[in-house]
Amino acid sequence: MSNISPGAATSPAIGDAATGPAYPAYPARPAGDLRIDPQSLARLRTEFRSRGAAVHGPPAIQADIHAQLLNEALAQRESASWSLIANGCPGEISQHNLRAYLGPHARNFLAAPEVLENLRQVTGYRLVPSWSASCYTYYDGPGQHMGEHCDKEEACRIALLVYLQTIWAPGTQPSTGLQLHVFRSDNAASGLVLRITALSNRIVFLNGAEQAHLRPALAPGEHMTLLAGCYQLSP
Ligand SMILES: [Fe+2]
Numbered sequence: 001m002s003n004i005s006p007g008a009a010t011s012p013a014i015g016d017a018a019t020g021p022a023y024p025a026y027p028a029r030p031a032g033d034l035r036i037d038p039q040s041l042a043r044l045r046t047e048f049r050s051r052g053a054a055v056h057g058p059p060a061i062q063a064d065i066h067a068q069l070l071n072e073a074l075a076q077r078e079s080a081s082w083s084l085i086a087n088g089c090p091g092e093i094s095q096h097n098l099r100a101y102l103g104p105h106a107r108n109f110l111a112a113p114e115v116l117e118n119l120r121q122v123t124g125y126r127l128v129p130s131w132s133a134s135c136y137t138y139y140d141g142p143g144q145h146m147g148e149h150c151d152k153e154e155a156c157r158i159a160l161l162v163y164l165q166t167i168w169a170p171g172t173q174p175s176t177g178l179q180l181h182v183f184r185s186d187n188a189a190s191g192l193v194l195r196i197t198a199l200s201n202r203i204v205f206l207n208g209a210e211q212a213h214l215r216p217a218l219a220p221g222e223h224m225t226l227l228a229g230c231y232q233l234s235p
Helices: 006-010 038-051 063-079 104-111 113-123
Strands: 053-056 081-086 095-100 127-129 135-139 145-149 158-167 179-183 192-197 202-206 213-215 223-233
Touching: 038 053, 038 113, 053 192, 063 081, 063 095, 063 104, 063 135, 063 158, 063 223, 104 113, 104 127, 104 223, 113 127, 113 158, 113 202, 179 202
Parallel strands: none
Antiparallel strands: 053 202, 081 095, 095 135, 095 145, 127 223, 135 223, 145 213, 158 202, 158 223, 179 192, 179 213
């Protein structure tokens, strides 16, 4: 990124799992649960309102649900995926990645009452899943990326990104390819407010319809699998 505004320097990248509060052990709960303690919820609300993105975890979701989602994502990749490659012609977003249809575990999670309630608490909106815009997404090889864009407001007023698995080369740090760059307003010239490193079992609440965002190109040895949940305003 060559156009990072001076303000961006005061918005450090969210780097690794070393920071953040300790999380209590999860009791046995039904699938679909997203338990966030009140203190974290208050922080997420503040982050979302000030920057348009709020980051939770890792861990964000309990281990068995995380495993269910990851297993489903890897299975869908084999049976129900398609490649998206676009070079950024006028009216087109530059991108190179793989998408797959959701399975029942992803649908259960995205529509779970506790997930919807946490979304309401963090964003202030009553939301319902937007199934046509939600998918599993995979960045698998060097150069794979997502160009600058805003999400479509009708289909994806708010995005909930669930990072299921991220891998980088041994002995290195994650490159910018494993980051989500979020800008203050609807274009990159408005200034970078946040760089969020994708870590396994981390979630992001994103004001993606109003704030531009992008993913730089992946470096060799890096892989990322995520559940990209989109939400519409509740009718
Ligand atoms: Fe997006």
